[in-house]
Amino acid sequence: MTELLSDLPVTRLKGVGAALELKLERLGLHTLQDLLFHLPLRYQDRTRVVPMGALRPGDECVVTGEIKVADLMQGRRRALLCRMQDGTGTISLRFFHFSAAQKNQLLPGVRLRCFGEVRPGPGGLEMVHPEYSRIDGDGAVSVDSTLTPVYPATEGLHQTRLRSLVTLAMQYLQPGTLPDLLPETLRRQWKLPGLDDSIRYLHQPPVDANQDLLLEGRHPSQRRLAFEELLAHHLTLLNLRQQAQQQGAPALPYRGTLVKPFLAALPFPLTGAQQRVCNDVARDMTKTFPMLRLIQGDVGSGKTVVAALAALQAMENGVQAAIMAPTEILAEQHRNNFTQWLEPLGIEVAWLAGKVKGKARQKQLAAIQDGSARLVVGTHALFQDEVQFQDLGLVVVDEQHRFGVHQRLSLREKGRNGERAPHQLIMTATPIPRTLTMSAYADLDCSVIDELPPGRTPVNTVVIADGRRQEVVQRVSLACAEGRQAYWVCTLIDESEALQCQAAEVTCENLREALPDLRIGLVHGRMKATEKASVMAQFKAAELDLLVATTVIEVGVDVPNASLMIIENPERLGLAQLHQLRGRVGRGSQESFCVLMYQAPLSKQGRERLAVMRETTDGFRIAEKDLELRGPGEVLGTRQTGMMQFRIADLNRDADLLPGVREVALQIQQDASLGSAVIRRWLGQGGEYGHV
Missing domain, CATH: 3.40.50.300 (P-loop containing nucleotide triphosphate hydrolases)
Structure with missing residues (x-):
């Protein structure tokens, strides 16, 4: 029976003992599959010898020649300096760290093959600590037949060792040992090469490989792997959404008993964008599975009013609503706004934050538990185990990017009355680039308030x-x-x-x-x-x-x-x-x-x-630039959840793959075992980040 590379530990490779296993672990490399998915950062060209007369500073290349002079330099730093010629020019080899054996080996008349970076030095061009080997007699100079990979490394684990381990792992890459999880019809449709071929190409690119394309991460072989990794993340979020929708939620139809007097008392009319988003939310809340909707609206676009209308629709149906904010200042601002708006309607706003202590806290907790607190505003204090709702029907999470995925989901657990989950409305004034919305928030429906209230000045x-x-x-x-x-x-x-x-x-x-x-x-x-x-x-x-x-x-x-x-x-x-x-x-x-x-x-x-x-002042344009400069983990604030940490994919670079990824995910989702295999390959147990 064929052994899967995902099941073979790195210790299967010759020479990998406990010490080396620990170093590989630091790079997240546990299996032979991990090693083969550990892709090079860049490549070196050791496939040809460059004449010394053609060298330029910055070149990384192979040169061959004869040592003409070897001197021990006694300056600020002791160094061994060898002058080497090849008939077209001269280069110096400089060694600051060398043994007596090396000094005795690098003598005038010795021929060497060297690889290193060419730099300007005090006496012309030089290589500092090049890799070198001796050429004996008139033997032909050996050059590599493929480009040489340079891998992400860690302390005590050098390139030569990593290369040899990957080469050993490649010997295990036989038909069936690394199953191609994308069906051939899909691969043809999206013009994606096979998995085995992509892996072989990326670790051992041929001499004529397009290095610029490889360096940019846009080679078809790299895109093949990025596509599958993005697919794994997307499938996880779709599963998360599916689980949430299977839970069941209270149907909360629009009744108008609270909403109409609230709108009549507002000193301003809703903008067209607010009305559109309110309709999306009201419609979602009538369903018997949980609303999962993200509302994006630039600073000052009026998201709080939308949240208030959703909370009133919940309360009209006799269930509780909770508004959660990441800081006490923002939570307090919400508390003041909601109190001002809802007290005239006879609704008291409960308040729970870290600073509410002692008897005041016990009083709030009791009101939340017995249902007399119909609307609760708070910080992450609402996550705590002691907070028990009587019947939570709606959760509004403000500034979602400040909370980890687990936190948002744990608040969902608060609403279980039997098997019912609350509807969830997530708001952010940090515009999320479309790329991230399609990937990080695939479990949510999105609405955008793209209009500022009249009277606002840029x-x-x-x-x-x-x-x-x-x-x-x-x-x-x-x-x-x-x-x-x-x-x-x-x-x-x-x-x-x-x-x-x-x-x-x-x-x-x-x-x-x-x-x-x-x-x-x-x-x-x-x-x-x-x-x-x-x-x-x-x-x-x-x-x-x-x-x-x-x-x-x-x-x-x-x-x-x-x-x-x-x-x-x-x-x-x-x-x-x-x-x-x-x-x-x-x-x-x-x-x-x-x-x-x-x-x-x-x-x-x-x-x-x-x-x-x-x-x-366009928040979305700013968000796109922020993503480009800082990366998705920083922009989303999700680094702590383990989410969005890609091994190969890059959301900015690979944004054009996302529509295809979404389409393929919906097709693959029908085949539970295939979807699970894709998730397991790329996320391991991390595929569970959607579960509480």
């Missing part, structure tokens, strides 16, 4: 160097003298010269000295929640002109009179975070400004990122 963004700080201070003074309010955002709390960041506390003191006529408040993450809330309330009530803050004000702060924001060291923040911060101004009708005050000199990436902020 924010003007200015990028200036820290050297013009005095001008910026004057600008703040002028804005506040005209009756407007301003934010001044610092990226660290404590002074840190190494990071060149102005500390919020020091900045606050300096601004109080420079602007004695202004009322200046300070908010940062290490203050007690009650202190923070008090300062925020003062700012909202216009009792403060200027608020100095760290990024704790990123989400949930709504002060329409604030029309100027200064962000120090913006180069230290992600684009999505800068976009969120900028969204704190421009919430009223007056012209608003965001000043990005950077520390010179800026890196190339820093310049690129700030240019995007200056050029556009």
Whole structure:
């Protein structure tokens, strides 16, 4: 019977003992299949000898020649220097670490074959510590028949060892040992090569292989593997959705008894986009399986009103609704909004966060358990085991990217009344690139609020160097003298010269000295929640002109009179975070400004990122750039869940594969055993990340 490479441990290879097994484990290599899926980062060309007269700095190549001079150099660093010629030119070989045997071997008259990187040196071109072998007699110089792979490595595990292990593993690659899980009809349809051929090609590319294509990760053999890996992730999320829908949920039809008076009392009409998304949500909630809907809406697009309407539809049907936010500031903002909107309708808003303790906490827990608390607003405190709902029918998760997948799912468990799960509405003001929506959120339906309420003005963004700080201070003074309010955002709390960041506390003191006529408040993450809330309330009530803050004000702060924001060291923040911060101004009708005050000199990436902020206020364009610069794990905040960690695929590079992946996933999903095999191959037990 054919042994599968996924079942063969690396210890099956000759020379792999316990010590080497541990090193391979650090790279996530446990089986021969893992070794073959450990693809090269790049390739070296050792297939031809390059004449020394044709060498240029930066070349990585094979040269052959005769040592003419070998000297021991006694300088700042002792070195063995050999001058080698081949009839077309000369190159030096420099060794800082060498043994007596090497010194005695590298003598004038000895012929060598060397491989290394060509660099400019004090006496012309040189190679430092090249790989070399001696050429005896007039024997022909041996060159490789394929390109040489360079693999991701780890301490104590060098390229030569990795190459030899992969070569040994390749000997086990026989028909049937690494099953091709994609049916031939699908492979033909999507023009994908076979698995065995792709693996062989990538570890041993022929001399004429297109190295540029390989380096970019766009060779058909690489795309074949990326396609299957993306497929595994997609299938997992589809399974997750299927399981959720099998659970059953309460059907919550639209009745209007609470929704109509709420809409009538609103001081503004809903935008067309809000109405469209509300209809999507209302329709989902009438079904007998759980709604799983993601609402994306840029900063200030009115997602909270949509959440309120969904919560009212749940409460009209006699079930509880829970609103969860990642920070106490944002949760408190929701609590204030919902209280203001719902108290006139006779609905009391329960509140649960880390700071609610003692008798007050017990009282809230009891109200949640007996159902008298119909709407509960809270932080991740809602996940805790002690929180028991009487009949939870709807969960609204705000700023989903701040929570891990497991956390979102564990809140779903709270709604089980027998076998019923609550409907789930997930909201984010961090626009998620379409690429990520199609992959990371394949278990969710998506709605986009792509229209800002009337009266909102676009924010003007200015990028200036820290050297013009005095001008910026004057600008703040002028804005506040005209009756407007301003934010001044610092990226660290404590002074840190190494990071060149102005500390919020020091900045606050300096601004109080420079602007004695202004009322200046300070908010940062290490203050007690009650202190923070008090300062925020003062700012909202216009009792403060200027608020100095760290990024704790990123989400949930709504002060329409604030029309100027200064962000120090913006180069230290992600684009999505800068976009969120900028969204704190421009919430009223007056012209608003965001000043990005950077520390010179800026890196190339820093310049690129700030240019995007200056050029556009389109959250989706900013999100695409953020994905390009930082990668999906960072953008989604899902690194801690083990999700979205790809071995071969790259969501940015391989975005064009996703429509095909989606189509194939829906076909393969009908064959449970095939789907499971694809998931197991790429995610192992990680394929269970969808389960609570």
